Amino acid sequence: MALVGSTVLTGCSTAPVVKVPLEYSIEMADAMMARYDSIVHHMDHLDKRASWQYDYALLAEAIGKLEKYTSNPAYGKYMKDFFDYYVDSLGNIRYYKLEEYNLDKIRPAVPLFSLYERTGDSCYIRALYQEIKQLETHPRTKEGGYWHKKIYPHQMWLDGIFMASPFMAEYAKMFEQPQWFDEAVRQITLIYDRTLDARTGLLYHAWDESKTQRWANPETGQSRHFWSRATGWYMMAIADVLDYLPENHSGRNLLISIYGKVASALLSVQDPDSKLWFQVLDCGGREGNYLEASGSSMFIYSFAKGARKGYLDISYLDVAHEAFDSLVSCLMKPDKANGWIMTQICGGCGLGGKPYREGDYHYYVTEKIVENDPKGVAPFILAGMELHDADLVLKR
Template sequence: MMNYIIYISCLVFMLGCQQPNSKKTDAHRMAEEKWSVRMADAVMCEYDSLVYYLNPRKVKWEYDYAFLGGAIDKLGNIDEKYSHYMEAYIDYFVRDDGSIATYKQQIYNIDRINPGKNLITLYKRTGKEKYKKAIEQLVKQMEEQPKTKSGGYWHKKVYPYQMWLDGIYMASPFLAQYAKEFNKPAWFDKVTFQIQLIYAKTKDESSGLLYHAWDESREQKWSNPDTGCSPHFWSRAMGWYVMAIVDVLDFLPENHEDRAKLVRILQETCDAIVKVRDGETGLWYQVLDQANREGNYLEGSGSAMFTYVFAKGANKGYLKPAFLALANESFNGMVEHLIANTPQGTIEMRDICGGCGLGGDPYRDGSFEYYITEKKVINDTKGVAPFILAAIELDR
């Protein structure tokens, strides 16, 4: 555990990570022993601004940075510095008139909607109009987002007639929260429709797992000519999807006609996810159902997302209590196999897939070989954020 001696030993290296003269309560000192706080502190000690996290990535309004910022913000009840970290990222982009630097509606990239959750948090917290105006910009995009003939949101304008599991997380929790906080109930129906549509289109009936994406047009090389689905079950894609459901349920009214349907989908999908869980480590493979194929590996982001969903789903009563025990086992597996100490006295998370997509240039064919050869990134946002969320949900 990170204790006082470790802090002293790395103070010189991490100037600014600690405030030696600040008074800490006993509760704060106890919190520093938690994995959620240790990981957040590791992020903030290495990068004093989330804007420049994992340089040399291009600075832009991005879904995964906001994802990490939102996770760290949940620790704001321990110390305001965690909330300030998220707020500083959002304020780097959101101008006083509510416009968002680097954001372009006309590309209709559904990934750019996810930071809207942080905007709602900040608007509720501060009442600043610039956040409300920025929120309305993102809502306007979704009002005009191109759709498949069956009504599903395109993932991006450059990916016509395609729905990706990732996209359900990028827009649905934000829109559900917007519907609740701004009294726009029509969005609830749109959100539940998208979740159910992609489930119907991507579900493999034999395993219960969901394929990464669906091409309604069947024009993509990666799409199955009969179903339109991509070839494989990517762990993080399914992680995005089940996280979307468990977070949407926070805002969906108890009496909404689709609420029970979403809970059932969550239950059925989590049952399928358990079946491909590695029994020894409690983790999940990059390609979920191909554990024995050479090159496949136990991947950090999908494992963290599933752990978070199992814990939250059980805590909320959507999943059976046994899922809480599974979540704790999987969290232990992450700590043992994916978390390492650094020479600077912090921690890092390993074996996180940097990113996977489909199509584009160079063309990504969705093959097994493609998924296992994409670069692994230490402390990638998509792994660190759900690790923090899982730790919070498990009070670890």
């Protein structure tokens, strides 16, 4: 459901949060499962032709992970049913076309690692082989950075790091191919260097090597604004890559350093009233900007995981808890029939293309605002689980 023009500019005062984060993750997952008996049907309901999409795959993955916390096999089955719709017995992936060279089509394969470990079914391995073949020949910048998509030549987007780097890191570990560890690190560090704003420490949404796109700064190639969800994807990517990167890898300390620097920059633009983050990160008081649920959920996940793993100071866990509670109070509303509804999720933002997206401030704040989009719901569910884990490890 689109809610064009729905905005919240400052903090909010609503009922206090009375449950622990994991309970909200479970209730949100239950709400999604109650509405739709499968995520494929959910896509059909939204008039989106079923396809190999990262956002719905991430929602299936998030719901599936709840089986570990609840011992309820229904969550794992819900996830497996989604991926078995796409991956046939020979490992072919429905709707996947390698020759499109689209990083968004790499991310959906990440849960196939765990499905193989759980079932031993070789179809998942064959599907993973298809995905790695794409990355072997995927177009690159002169420095070796992956183009976000073939239709966006010479461009690296922050989003693309989450789409590919965690996959490469897990592939490297499972198949003992360390060159993919190196590649995952290279993509993370390349885009950091190219999108970094030295003044704020924040990262621009994208970078155009050719410096020819209308959205690109003609001198730096950087896009114009700091989009919350793009930075959220990037932070989640680093957190997840570090799960697999060997302790002695030469790039590990650099990734942890970048993680800390971006986290610190995000604290500087956190809304002091709501403790959440705005759609355009550094423009909190500007007309049209709004507190955005998906980016905020991603930062909560990244802060909690960073604190739990020791990449960030333990104080980031307190920041994550406060933000999670505020997100529940401000941006979640009860649905009497099916639990919770997550509001104020940016439907999507890109650059260039047809029709052309200029990437100016007006563009970012006028793209449609939606409810219960998987790009918000999935990170929220993951954030609740991560807060639970962090509390156990750090005995909070």
